[in-house]
Amino acid sequence: MDALPTATAAVLDRDGLQALIEALAARGFRVCGPVVRDAAIVYDEISGVADLPAGWTDRQAPGRYRLERRADQALFGFAAVPQAWKRFLHPPVETLWRVRQGEDGMLFSSAVETAPRYAFLGVRACDLRAIAIQDRVFCADDCRDDAYERRRRDAFIVALNCSEAGDTCFCVSMGTGPRAEGAFDLALTELLDASRHEFLVEVGSAAGEELLAGLPRRTATEPDRAAAASVVARTAGRMGRSLETAGLQELLESNPEHPRWDEVAERCLACANCTMVCPTCFCTTLEDHSDLSGGSAERVRLWDSCFTLDFSYIHGGSVRQTDKGRYRQWMTHKLATWFDQFGSSGCVGCGRCITWCPVGIDITEEAAAIRATPHIQGGDHG
Amino acid sequence: MVAPDPFLPQPYRVERRRRELVGAVTLELAPLVGARPDFAPGQFNMLYVFGVGEVAISLSGDAERGTTFVHTVRNVGAVSGALTRLEVGASVGVRGPFGRGWPLTGAEGADLLLVAGGLGLAPLRPALYAILARRERYGRVLIMVGSRSPEDILYRRELEHWRRRPDLEVLLTVDHADADWHGHVGVVPALIPHAGLDPARTLALVCGPEVMMRFAANALLAAGIGPGRIHLSMERNMKCAVGQCGHCQFGPFFVCKDGPVLGLDRIGGILAVPEI
Ligand SMILES: Cc1cc2nc3c(=O)[nH]c(=O)nc-3n(C[C@H](O)[C@H](O)[C@H](O)COP(=O)(O)OP(=O)(O)OC[C@H]3O[C@@H](n4cnc5c(N)ncnc54)[C@H](O)[C@@H]3O)c2cc1C
Ligand code: SF4
Ligand code: SF4
Ligand code: FES
Numbered sequence: 001m002d003a004l005p006t007a008t009a010a011v012l013d014r015d016g017l018q019a020l021i022e023a024l025a026a027r028g029f030r031v032c033g034p035v036v037r038d039a040a041i042v043y044d045e046i047s048g049v050a051d052l053p054a055g056w057t058d059r060q061a062p063g064r065y066r067l068e069r070r071a072d073q074a075l076f077g078f079a080a081v082p083q084a085w086k087r088f089l090h091p092p093v094e095t096l097w098r099v100r101q102g103e104d105g106m107l108f109s110s111a112v113e114t115a116p117r118y119a120f121l122g123v124r125a126c127d128l129r130a131i132a133i134q135d136r137v138f139c140a141d142d143c144r145d146d147a148y149e150r151r152r153r154d155a156f157i158v159a160l161n162c163s164e165a166g167d168t169c170f171c172v173s174m175g176t177g178p179r180a181e182g183a184f185d186l187a188l189t190e191l192l193d194a195s196r197h198e199f200l201v202e203v204g205s206a207a208g209e210e211l212l213a214g215l216p217r218r219t220a221t222e223p224d225r226a227a228a229a230s231v232v233a234r235t236a237g238r239m240g241r242s243l244e245t246a247g248l249q250e251l252l253e254s255n256p257e258h259p260r261w262d263e264v265a266e267r268c269l270a271c272a273n274c275t276m277v278c279p280t281c282f283c284t285t286l287e288d289h290s291d292l293s294g295g296s297a298e299r300v301r302l303w304d305s306c307f308t309l310d311f312s313y314i315h316g317g318s319v320r321q322t323d324k325g326r327y328r329q330w331m332t333h334k335l336a337t338w339f340d341q342f343g344s345s346g347c348v349g350c351g352r353c354i355t356w357c358p359v360g361i362d363i364t365e366e367a368a369a370i371r372a373t374p375h376i377q378g379g380d381h382g
Numbered sequence: 383m384v385a386p387d388p389f390l391p392q393p394y395r396v397e398r399r400r401r402e403l404v405g406a407v408t409l410e411l412a413p414l415v416g417a418r419p420d421f422a423p424g425q426f427n428m429l430y431v432f433g434v435g436e437v438a439i440s441l442s443g444d445a446e447r448g449t450t451f452v453h454t455v456r457n458v459g460a461v462s463g464a465l466t467r468l469e470v471g472a473s474v475g476v477r478g479p480f481g482r483g484w485p486l487t488g489a490e491g492a493d494l495l496l497v498a499g500g501l502g503l504a505p506l507r508p509a510l511y512a513i514l515a516r517r518e519r520y521g522r523v524l525i526m527v528g529s530r531s532p533e534d535i536l537y538r539r540e541l542e543h544w545r546r547r548p549d550l551e552v553l554l555t556v557d558h559a560d561a562d563w564h565g566h567v568g569v570v571p572a573l574i575p576h577a578g579l580d581p582a583r584t585l586a587l588v589c590g591p592e593v594m595m596r597f598a599a600n601a602l603l604a605a606g607i608g609p610g611r612i613h614l615s616m617e618r619n620m621k622c623a624v625g626q627c628g629h630c631q632f633g634p635f636f637v638c639k640d641g642p643v644l645g646l647d648r649i650g651g652i653l654a655v656p657e658i
Contacts, residue, residue: 096389099432105393105414105473106432142639143388143624253633256655283628286621290433297433299389304627311629313619315458325657333631340634 008203009220010212011191017075017199018049019215020158020186024119027211029156032088033121034081039067041081043088046121053078060166060240060351062360073197076122076190079166080350084127084279088118089151090134092303096286100296111298112147119156123184125177126169126348128159130279132182136342137282156207159184163192163231167240168351170364174243176348178235186212189228200228241351243364244371245335251374252336252367256328260369265324267359272305274353274361275330280338280346281305306330331366388624391430391475396468397450403534405457406501407466408442410450411474421445423508424483424587424615424643428623429453430475431464438620438638439465440505441479446515451476454504454536480623481642484509484587485613492585493521495577497598499528499570499590503536505615505642506589510544517549521583524551528570528594531558553577570594574601581606587643589615596653599646609646616641616649633658 012020024031025047033046036053046052052075059066060079070077095111123131131152138148159180162171171177180187185208189200200220203209275281285304290297304311306329312319320326338346347363354362398410411429412418421427421441430436439462443452457463468474486509494513496506506525513523525544529535535554545552553573555566566573571594584607588598595614602612618630618637630637633652635644652658 097391099391099475101432101473105395106391106475108390108393108475110387110390137626140625143626145389145626146387256652256658282626284621285627285629286436288430288433288435294433299436304629306628306631311619314617319618320657322657328657329631337631337634341636 008209008212009225010201010215010217011220011224012199012201012215012217014049014075014197016216020201020211021046021048021121023211023214024121024156028117029119030116031119031121034076034078036067040065041067041078042083043081043085043120049075052076057164058166060168060355062168062354062362063357064360065355072192074163074190074192076160076188077164077192079162079164079169080124080126080352080355082277082352082356084130084277084350084352085120085123086130086134086279088115088120089131089155090138090148090282094147094301096299096301098296098298115147115151115154117154117156118151119158121158122160122188123157123180124160124162124350125180126171126174126350127279128157128180128182128184129176129348130350131157133280133342133344133346133348134282136344156211157184157186157204159187159204161187161189161228161232162235163190165235165238165240166351166355168354168362169239170241170243170349170351172236172239172242172349173245173364174345174347174349179232184208189231191224191227191231198224200224241349241354241362241364243347243349243367245345248367248371249336249339251371252332255370255374256332258370258374260366260373261324261328263369264327264361264366265322267361268323268327269358270307270323270326271358272307273356273358275305275307276303277352277356278334279350279352280334280348283311285310306333331363334363335367388477389622391428391436391477394451394474394476396470396472396474399468399470402454402536403456405466406454406536408452408454409465409468409474410443410448410452411476412450413476418449418451419479421451421479421508422483423486423512424505425479425481426505426623426642427451427453427476427478427480428620429455429461429465430477431461431468432473432475434464435461436475436477437461437465438623440615442504442507444511445508446512454501456501477623480638482640484643485585485645486512489585490519491521491583493580493583494523495579495584495586495602496523496525497570497574497586497588497590498526499594499598500530500534501536502588502590502594502615503527506587507537509587514550522551522580523549524553524577526553526555526570526573526577528555528557528590531556532560532563569597571597571601574598574605577605579605579607581608584611586612587615588613592617599650599653603646609650612646613643614646614649614653615643
């Protein structure tokens with residue numbers, strides 16, 4: 001593992017982290033970070049270090065998630081939380097516009113509300129990449145979602161180099177972690193041992209630099225940087241899962257009739273959990289409602305999933321009638337056709353879909369099974 | 383001119399309404415403000431009926447003439463049904479035009495074969511208008527239209543009129559003939575082997591139900607036409623029309639923005655696989 005880049009870096013202690021949160025709040029950001037709620041760690045508004053899940057970790061496995069106490073007081077000693085930052089940047093429900101019947105015809109007006117300026121504290125490497133992947137969906141050259149772009153532009157990102165990997169993590173295979181790379185303002189690495197509890201802070205933007213300058217801190221030394229690098233290296237060595245990605249796109253795109261799809265369909269409940277927890281899944285549906293008087297109506301956009309029957313409905317019946325067709329759409333999209341559409345994988349290896357699958361279906365295992373006996377050609381249905 | 387917010391419909395008004403077939407009408411829509419945007423043959427709009435919903439409907443009028451959007455809609459459900467019931471003067475929300483249409487630029491010198499099944503003639507009609515506007519630039523122009531029965535032939539008067547043109551070959555076929563029918567009986571792909579097509583020169587534009595397009599594609603390939611010269615207008619569920627809702631995915635393609643017209647060289651492999 002390389003040493004961390006020699007960007008501007010400083011070291012904060014817990015009070016320094018508290019000052020960071022307060023400085024963000026003072027600049028008008030709504031600061032969101034991990035908190036313990038309903039037996040899980042979730043991202044929500046925080047006002048200080050005391051809100052963070054000190055001393056908690058999560059134990060994740062296919063179909064299982066449980067919080068446990070840690071032996072130490074780590075603030076970021078857990079892996080991917082059930083819901084990523086997606087729900088802030090790409091909200092699950094959003095009213096797009098309202099319309100009323102005027103004298104001459106319909107009058108449409110945008111109903112997109114101005115979101116708060118968010119500061120995200122603790123954006124793990126995989127989730128940082130997931131945000132970059134969603135940027136490509138919503139800020140495409142040919143069509144931009146202005147509201148998404150505004151939320152995104154306004155967000156202040158404090159990334160996190162992971163100190164803990166879960167049993168379902170495989171970011172190393174996907175090249176997305178455990179070190180946060182890409183667009184962040186500041187990046188933290190938690191340095192915790194018997195002698196200290198500190199955070200190495202690296203600067204990723206001018207806004208980050210400006211913020212850091214006002215915090216109680218000390219300059220990072222070579223040993224601090226080395227300690228941070230070894231945290232990341234240790235995490236990289238503890239991946240619960242791995243996925244062979246070489247040639248994966250061609251493998252999946254040329255095996256739509258592999259018998260494994262039938263086999264996994266027998267286990268899959270088509271519950272859509274995997275798509276709801278996935279930090280890159282972007283699909284939505286649009287619903288039109290009118291009020292009881294019929295004088296006005298609105299359009300609402302909601303998260304949707306390719307696992308529903310309605311998703312592919314066209315007159316005469318849904319295109320993907322079977323669980324096989326829908327599971328294949330999901331996995332092929334994540335690992336293969338995403339490259340055609342957006343130039344990267346649609347999977348960042350966060351492991352959420354494995355943890356939150358009620359029957360523990362594992363995307364890495366399914367891909368490996370197809371790799372084990374590839375090139376079974378589909379029948380000719382022309 | 384595309385509206386600044388791609389999600390926000392623009393208000394239009396029904397200028398003219400014409401009943402085409404049982405359950406199918408043609409609407410001419412005029413913008414309440416400004417002029418209608420330009421469109422290319424094969425593109426579509428999203429049409430919104432107040433409080434009911436929004437659906438994808440092809441542009442079926444002449445792209446180079448007129449100040450309205452012309453749409454032919456068949457009543458198959460809630461939104462399309464509401465569209466067919468709109469009267470002159472009614473208000474409609476329009477987003478569009480969207481998508482990539484027929485590859486007519488660069489087709490100069492080619493023989494053109496238009497293959498339509500049922501309402502699939504609607505998105506092909508603007509292509510035909512464009513071709514006829516500069517007829518001398520193309521070789522043979524054939525149009526094959528399949529319908530369920532003689533009463534289901536869309537734009538029948540126009541087709542009869544075109545049939546009398548010496549520079550246009552119009553072949554009509556029906557699944558179920560009546561006593562007065564003297565034309566072909568059978569599915570439209572069955573006409574392809576007998577058309578005497580020159581495979582090296584022919585460019586085929588196909589629109590109809592997906593099964594019909596699959597058979598037509600196979601018949602065209604069998605006639606020696608290369609997959610890069612066969613273009614199909616695909617249909618998938620559509621919500622956003624701008625590549626962001628995911629509904630219209632067809633393998634690697636977003637039918638709304640990569641299509642709806644896609645070359646068989648790109649989709650041949652997945653077209654044969656059920657449920658893609
Ligand atoms: C590119 C394109 C061009 C089209 N051009 C025409 C045209 O020119 N004339 C015409 O009559 N029809 C056309 N259609 C089909 C038309 O969009 C559907 O008939 C219509 O969506 C049915 O909606 P509904 O609410 O009436 O029916 P329902 O059966 O109630 O459908 C419910 C919902 O499912 C979706 N849906 C159902 N069928 C289709 C479908 N075939 N394609 C896409 N989404 C569907 C819609 O979101 C619809 O609101 C086109 C479709 C596409 C994709
Ligand atoms: S597919 Fe699974 S592992 Fe990959 S990004 Fe989505 S939830 Fe995470
Ligand atoms: S996997 Fe399914 S829900 Fe997720 S982005 Fe792809 S089509 Fe949409
Ligand atoms: S219709 Fe939404 S992505 Fe194509």
